[in-house]
Amino acid sequence: MQNKHDETPIFVTRSFMPPYDEYIEAIKPLWESCRITNLGKYHKELESELKKYLETDELSLLVNGHMALELFIQAMNFPEGSEVITTPYTFISTTHAIIRNHLTPVFCDVRLDDGTMDAEKIECLITEKTVAIIPVHVYGYVCQVNKISQIAAKYHLKVIYDAAHAFGVKYCGKGIATYGDGVIFSFHATKIYHTIEGGAAAFHDHELYKKLYNLKNFGIQGEEIVTDIGANAKMNEFSAIMGLCNLKYIEKEIYRRKQIDAEYREKLNRVKGIRLFKEQSEVQSNYAYFPIIVEEDYKDTRDELYTRMKSQNIHVRKYFYPITCEQICYNGKYKNVDVENAKYLSRHILTLPMYGELQERDIERICEILKN
Numbered sequence: 001m002q003n004k005h006d007e008t009p010i011f012v013t014r015s016f017m018p019p020y021d022e023y024i025e026a027i028k029p030l031w032e033s034c035r036i037t038n039l040g041k042y043h044k045e046l047e048s049e050l051k052k053y054l055e056t057d058e059l060s061l062l063v064n065g066h067m068a069l070e071l072f073i074q075a076m077n078f079p080e081g082s083e084v085i086t087t088p089y090t091f092i093s094t095t096h097a098i099i100r101n102h103l104t105p106v107f108c109d110v111r112l113d114d115g116t117m118d119a120e121k122i123e124c125l126i127t128e129k130t131v132a133i134i135p136v137h138v139y140g141y142v143c144q145v146n147k148i149s150q151i152a153a154k155y156h157l158k159v160i161y162d163a164a165h166a167f168g169v170k171y172c173g174k175g176i177a178t179y180g181d182g183v184i185f186s187f188h189a190t191k192i193y194h195t196i197e198g199g200a201a202a203f204h205d206h207e208l209y210k211k212l213y214n215l216k217n218f219g220i221q222g223e224e225i226v227t228d229i230g231a232n233a234k235m236n237e238f239s240a241i242m243g244l245c246n247l248k249y250i251e252k253e254i255y256r257r258k259q260i261d262a263e264y265r266e267k268l269n270r271v272k273g274i275r276l277f278k279e280q281s282e283v284q285s286n287y288a289y290f291p292i293i294v295e296e297d298y299k300d301t302r303d304e305l306y307t308r309m310k311s312q313n314i315h316v317r318k319y320f321y322p323i324t325c326e327q328i329c330y331n332g333k334y335k336n337v338d339v340e341n342a343k344y345l346s347r348h349i350l351t352l353p354m355y356g357e358l359q360e361r362d363i364e365r366i367c368e369i370l371k372n
């Protein structure tokens with residue numbers, strides 16, 4: 001018998017909402033200035049606050065994480081047709097951003113331990129055409145940043161991290177934005193920290209700030225001068241204010257998720273066939289996601305479990321399945337790449353609901369289904 005509570009759907013995430021009055025109060029000045037976009041006061045203010053929070057020298061706000069990555073790659077001016085070593089175990093955006101820049105993705109396998117790019121497998125993929133490495137701090141798990149830096153230095157490659165999942169993560173006591181030539185964040189409503197829609201690129205080189213400023217505003221340099229083939233990727237003021245409001249609560253949100261993470265781990269630790277990614281040493285996590293691996297010795301297949309959970313109104317997700325190089329938009333072009341671990345994970349992964357407002361009884365309900 002299902003009780004009423006069991007019928008309430010639980011989704012994989014839920015957008016954080018700041019206190020209503022705070023946001024309403026904060027947007028009031030927009031009715032006086034009537035300046036609601038085009039790189040205004042709050043855009044500037046949020047850039048400055050995020051620079052501090054993320055411990056980065058430079059930061060450019062963009063309309064979303066995808067455009068942050070796409071325009072950052074464009075700003076690097078790589079020759080057309082250059083190769084970029086990247087991971088297929090990610091959201092489609094990472095791969096799209098490379099290909100939309102007329103570059104060729106070369107897919108590197110990931111580690112079964114945490115889903116991040118396997119640094120040991122990078123060097124054999126490097127050719128004369130390689131210009132960059134674009135790994136992903138998937139689920140907020142930190143890539144092998146030191147090894148990747150060493151390889152990049154040896155072959156004079158740029159490293160751009162897709163850190164869409166890693167807002168607030170620290171490694172060896174330093175913000176995640178300090179590792180790499182460029183680090184891209186997503187502030188989409190479903191991410192741990194959001195500006196409704198939004199994103200940012202963090203980096204060290206001030207020249208790139210000017211370049212991105214230009215690229216996100218059509219490449220317009222002056223009233224009558226367009227110097228670059230840019231896009232429209234500016235963050236508007238309502239979003240920037242949402243970001244300023246939400247930034248006040250991010251530490252609380254991370255703390256709450258940390259408790260949920262601990263509860264999940266305690267309840268699922270010894271369930272036969274369910275593997276959890278281990279917590280990483282030297283990493284201060286943001287607990288953005290809770291992935292589980294449904295191994296072969298679990299009583300159901302991953303897909304059976306997914307369906308069983310769905311039938312009980314628990315909407316988990318297969319992040320990330322299929323791997324990006326197998327998506328139909330790429331027309332089978334990358335079919336034979338040697339990314340066995342990525343394929344394995346994508347066939348066995350489920351991400352469980354994770355958000356600050358997730359209740360103890362919800363966690364109970366989710367874990368009971370997994371155990372039964």
Ligand SMILES: *Cc1c(COP(=O)(O)O)cnc(C)c1O
Pocket residue numbers: 064065066067090091093094136162164165185186187188198199
């Ligand atoms: C969400 C996400 C993006 C894209 O960010 P948007 O803000 O949605 O454009 C890119 N990469 C990864 C890994 C993501 O999860």
